[in-house]
Amino acid sequence: MTERGLRERKKADTRAALAAATLRLAIELGWENVTVEAVAAAADVSYRTFFNHFSAKEEALLFPAGTDQPRLSARLRAQPAGTGVLAAARAALHADLTELESDAAALRDRITVVAGNPSLLPRLVEIGAADEREVAVAIAERTGQNAETDLYPGLLAAVLSAAVRVTFSRWHVQRGAVPLTALLDEALDALAAGLPEPTH
Amino acid sequence: MTERGLRERKKADTRAALAAATLRLAIELGWENVTVEAVAAAADVSYRTFFNHFSAKEEALLFPAGTDQPRLSARLRAQPAGTGVLAAARAALHADLTELESDAAALRDRITVVAGNPSLLPRLVEIGAADEREVAVAIAERTGQNAETDLYPGLLAAVLSAAVRVTFSRWHVQRGAVPLTALLDEALDALAAGLPEPTH
DNA sequence: GAGCAAGCTTGCACGGTGTGCAGCGAGCGG
DNA sequence: CCGCTCGCTGCACACCGTGCAAGCTTGCTC
Structure with missing residues (x-):
């Protein structure tokens, strides 16, 4: 349903990877010690890519699924x-x-x-x-x-x-x-x- | 009562000047166009001094009187x-x-x-x-x-x-x-x- | 009043966030 | 197979907030 092609699947994957890495690092290091750079590295993408998925660091932690889900x-x-x-x-x-x-x-x-x-x-x-x-x-x-x-x-x-x-x-x-x-x-x-x- | 010397009065003055400048600029330019640098310039103090009075830009707008007032x-x-x-x-x-x-x-x-x-x-x-x-x-x-x-x-x-x-x-x-x-x-x-x- | 301590101000440097822009490369459709 | 789309990437930039090390004014003490 929601996967209409390799492209969208990959996109969702990296978003999920970024969100997961954010949560993991936040638990391990404490939120104030989590940098976007570290999150991006943990998810194997570039720093810039992080902001292609989330408008702010907090969004990756709090809204991993995106804002388009049923509210x-x-x-x-x-x-x-x-x-x-x-x-x-x-x-x-x-x-x-x-x-x-x-x-x-x-x-x-x-x-x-x-x-x-x-x-x-x-x-x-x-x-x-x-x-x-x-x-x-x-x-x-x-x-x-x-x-x-x-x-x-x-x-x-x-x-x-x-x-x-x-x-x-x-x-x-x-x-x-x-x-x-x-x-x-x-x-x-x-x-x-x-x-x-x-x-x- | 609250003015126990020239020093404290001056400090309160600059704090008030910074808060006033913040509010004025926010109304004139819109909040997103207000920079700490501009606020400091408008209050005739240095950029660094702003953060000696407020821990963040928002505090100057929302809590001009300080957090020690009766809550x-x-x-x-x-x-x-x-x-x-x-x-x-x-x-x-x-x-x-x-x-x-x-x-x-x-x-x-x-x-x-x-x-x-x-x-x-x-x-x-x-x-x-x-x-x-x-x-x-x-x-x-x-x-x-x-x-x-x-x-x-x-x-x-x-x-x-x-x-x-x-x-x-x-x-x-x-x-x-x-x-x-x-x-x-x-x-x-x-x-x-x-x-x-x-x-x- | 001279001097000394306290503390406000300042400049500088630094790490971090978030954005705009341009180029590259992989998926997708004809 | 070819072009278009679109995500990824690097770079530059403005801004925020902080630590540090000076200066200078105030206020206190002798």
Whole structure:
């Protein structure tokens, strides 16, 4: 399907090799000691070629598959029209997280690197922000509101991002003992309940 | 109080001059066309001196006053012990936003620059993230929980960040017609209500 | 007030990132 | 088989951010 010739296969190979080398070196040396030059050498391509595949070093670590894969906004739009926004969002997020968890080892490595280098977290949000805006639009479509001026779409989109972030963090702390979707549900339930102060 | 000598005053002056020059050039030329060299020249100091005051270009734009000013986590801890977490958080955020809105013109310019350059948003979150973690700890203290393992502190801290982000965005869209605190209250009320789907 | 310590400013050099451009070579289609 | 496409490569360049070693002003002390 996705391999329409030797050319595209080779291209995908070098991209995957670069992403893998980036992740491996980040784990071995620490993110701040990873240079594009070393990554390119490890993947047996030239320095310049790295930037033909990724616009920045962080992209190789965080988005190895490229940005054209099914994103959250697309998944949200794919939910049946009858369901409410919150239920649709939950379903879309489940699909997203399930796919991510399919190669849990790589995901854990990535989160480890990010957790050790807070400067990466923003970058993660950066590209996610583009999607977050689309999510807001998708929410607005579902509620018949304006994504720009109305409060709800933007707020819900931002809060969902926050919930996902927290979910990743907890999943990492617990070393993947509990599935991502279960942790996400906890967060979404707490949100739906209005974040009541827990009785300790 | 804060001026304990000519030396410190001069230092604060150059820092302020650098921050002002950064903001002015960003508005005039666009953020991507602002170089540290030009900012330093506009402030009549050397290139190297810029980095004696700011660790990065973004810091001059987003944190002109320095990171040692009262931050949200400190304000949250300053709230009376009896009040609930949500009320305390609301009060702390009010104090924060009120102070920011005091020089509304500069704030609007800053948000304009950020809105035009999404790559800045992450950086904004980055330094804010350090505070967000402290906020989570402060919340945990108040609820008698563990900031690392329990869901609530991290989730609430992340959601508050999201609410603030959305508030800034709406304030900017409305050109400051409504006070920041009023917009924030809208967001917090929607959150406390469990984000019910609005009846359009 | 003379001198000494502290610290802000400056210039220089360096490693790293990300981009534009031009040429080369391998895959692909007629 | 031939030309076109397109990924790979090397080169040059602008910019960022840092370490270091000076200078010079400030402030403190005697």
